Structures are given as structure tokens and as C-alpha cells.
Amino acid sequence: MLEVKDLTVYYDGALALSGVSLTVKDGEFVSVVGPNGAGKTTILRAISGLEEPASGTIMFDGERIDKLPAYKIAKKGIIQCPERRRPFPEMSVLENLKMGAYLRKDKRDIAKYLETCFELFPVLKERRDQEARTLSGGEQQMLAIARALMGKPKLLLVDEPSMGLAPILKDKMFDAIKKIQLSGVTVLLVEQDVSVAMGISDRLYVLAHGRIATEGTREQLMKDRDVREIYLGI
Numbered sequence: 001m002l003e004v005k006d007l008t009v010y011y012d013g014a015l016a017l018s019g020v021s022l023t024v025k026d027g028e029f030v031s032v033v034g035p036n037g038a039g040k041t042t043i044l045r046a047i048s049g050l051e052e053p054a055s056g057t058i059m060f061d062g063e064r065i066d067k068l069p070a071y072k073i074a075k076k077g078i079i080q081c082p083e084r085r086r087p088f089p090e091m092s093v094l095e096n097l098k099m100g101a102y103l104r105k106d107k108r109d110i111a112k113y114l115e116t117c118f119e120l121f122p123v124l125k126e127r128r129d130q131e132a133r134t135l136s137g138g139e140q141q142m143l144a145i146a147r148a149l150m151g152k153p154k155l156l157l158v159d160e161p162s163m164g165l166a167p168i169l170k171d172k173m174f175d176a177i178k179k180i181q182l183s184g185v186t187v188l189l190v191e192q193d194v195s196v197a198m199g200i201s202d203r204l205y206v207l208a209h210g211r212i213a214t215e216g217t218r219e220q221l222m223k224d225r226d227v228r229e230i231y232l233g234i
Contacts, residue, residue, distance in 0.1 A: 001026045001186055002047070002155060007056035009042050016042040018210045020056070024155065024188050029181045031189040031197040033232070034207035040190040041083055043207070044157045047188075048080040049073040060155070075103055077154030083163065083190075085140040087147070089133035093124050096132050096143055100150030110150070117146035120176050138169040145173070149180060156180060158189045162196060174200055194232050198222075206232070 002024040009017040017039045024030045032040050045051040047058055049070035058066040065073050079100075087096050097117060101110045118125035121142040127135060132143060141161055148156060158177060162170045170193070178200050181187045191197040197204060198218045205215045206227065214227050221227050 001028075001061060002188065003057075003059040004043070004047065005057045005059075007043070007046060007058065008054045009039075009046050009051050010054055011042055011051065016051075016210055017046070020207075020210070020212055022205050022212065022215070024186060027181075027184065027186055028202045029178070029187045029189070029200060031191055031201040031204045032207055033191055033194045033197050033204055034213075036192065038207040039210040040192075040207055041159055044080055044159050044188070044190055047073075048078055048157060050080075071103070074151065077152070078157065079148045079151035079153035079155070080157040081144050081148035081159060081161065083159040085137075085144040087132035087135070087140055087143050089131065091132055092129050093132060093135070093143060094128040096147050097124070097150050100147035101152075104150075104152060109152070113150050113152065117149055120149075120179065121146055137164055138166070138173075141165065141169075141173060142176070145176060145180075149185075153185055155186045155188060158187060160190055160192060162191060162193050170196060198232075 004020060004022045007017055007020040020043060032043060034040055042051055046053050049068055053066050057064055060076060060078060088099060097114060104110055123139055124142055124146055127139065132140065135143060145161065161173050161177065165173065174196055177187060189197060203217055204221060206213045
């Protein structure tokens with residue numbers, strides 16, 4: 001579904017990514033893990049058209065997309081759930097969710113997706129008329145994921161969903177993301193919590209200093225002592 005090849009990106013004049021290549025197959029749950037500053041978020045921003053690559057190519061469903069504007073990439077089914085949630089603070093929960101479906105015209109299907117979001121996160125249904133700025137951090141993260149889901153993604157990009165959350169909320173969040181993947185949505189996750197990402201991913205890429213240090217399944221990565229100690233801190 002997705003092929004990133006030899007991607008190089010500069011951010012504020014500094015080299016953020018250097019020759020990064022990765023693939024995501026239809027239906028997979030793939031994670032990119034690594035420390036802060038490794039370039040994880042930049043990968044997602046480049047895929048979704050928010051950062052312009054200096055070189056390299058990004059293919060989605062057989063079509064090159066790295067020269068397209070962000071809104072056209074979203075129309076093709078790549079929807080990003082951003083780091084730090086970023087709800088529309090003055091809007092209600094329901095209004096935020098409807099904004100997630102802004103590019104869609106299929107009203108009946110939108111209504112179905114809205115109910116799916118409420119089933120996935122019941123607290124959002126309880127808070128549907130509440131301003132997003134009044135939600136807790138965990139509730140705002142639920143809203144961010146649900147808003148992205150309202151865009152009817154083929155490929156869901158999720159950026160650091162566990163940031164600032166208590167362990168019990170982390171578990172609930174990742175359970176929800178896994179349910180989304182099992183429903184047929186392909187997921188590319190960026191996450192600093194390696195142990196959680198390893199528990200739910202089909203494959204992982206380890207990013208260090210803007211480059212892919214290694215890749216593989218959980219079992220493959222855990223077999224390599226150097227990978228565990230140097231890159232995963234396990």
C-alpha cells in the first residue's frame with residue numbers, strides 16, 4: 001500500500017531524515033520507534049504532505065504522492081492523527097468529529113462512522129456537546145483518533161498517541177487503535193514507548209539520527225542483543 005524510498009527531508013535547515021525507506025502492506029500494523037529527535041514525526045508529515053522531501057519518493061496504492069498537496073493526499077485516504085491531539089478547542093466534540101469528515105459527501109456513511117467512533121470511545125458520546133478544550137488529555141487523544149477515523153482512512157497515520165497519558169489510558173488507546181486496524185484500516189504508528197508498540201505491531205522500524213537502524217518483527221528484533229540494548233533500551 002505504501003512505499004517510502006530513499007526519503008531525505010530537511011527541517012528548519014537541519015537534516016531530519018536521510019535516505020529513509022519503509023513499506024506498509026495493505027492491512028498491516030507497522031510502527032516506527034525511536035528516541036525523541038530521531039525524525040519519527042517528520043516521516044508522517046512527509047507522507048501526509050506537510051513536509052516537502054528534498055529527495056526520494058513516496059508511493060501510495062501504486063501512485064506517486066510526494067509532489068501532491070496535503071488535501072489531495074487526504075482525499076486519497078491517508079489521514080493523520082497528529083501529535084499532541086490538537087482539537088479545535090472552541091468547537092464541541094461533535095463538531096470536531098464532523099470536521100474530520102469534511103472532505104466526505106456520503107452523509108449516511110458519515111453517520112455510520114460517527115456511531116463507530118462513539119462505540120469505540122463511549123465517553124465521547126457522553127461529551128458530544130462539550131467544548132473540546134474542556135476535555136482531559138486522555139479524552140482529547142480519543143477525540144483526535146476518532147476525528148481521524150471520521151475521514152474514512154485507508155491508511156491511518158498515528159503520531160505519539162501515548163504522550164502524557166497514564167499507563168491505564170495508554171492501554172485503552174492502543175486497544176482502540178488495534179481494533180481500528182482489525183476492522184480493515186492499515187495503520188502506521190509513530191511511538192516512543194517501544195514495549196507497547198512491539199506488543200501490537202506486525203513489523204517495526206527502528207529510527208535513529210534520521211536513519212533506519214534496523215527493522216523486523218518483534219521476534220526478530222528481540223533476538224538481536226545489540227538491537228535490544230542499543231536501540232530499544234530493553
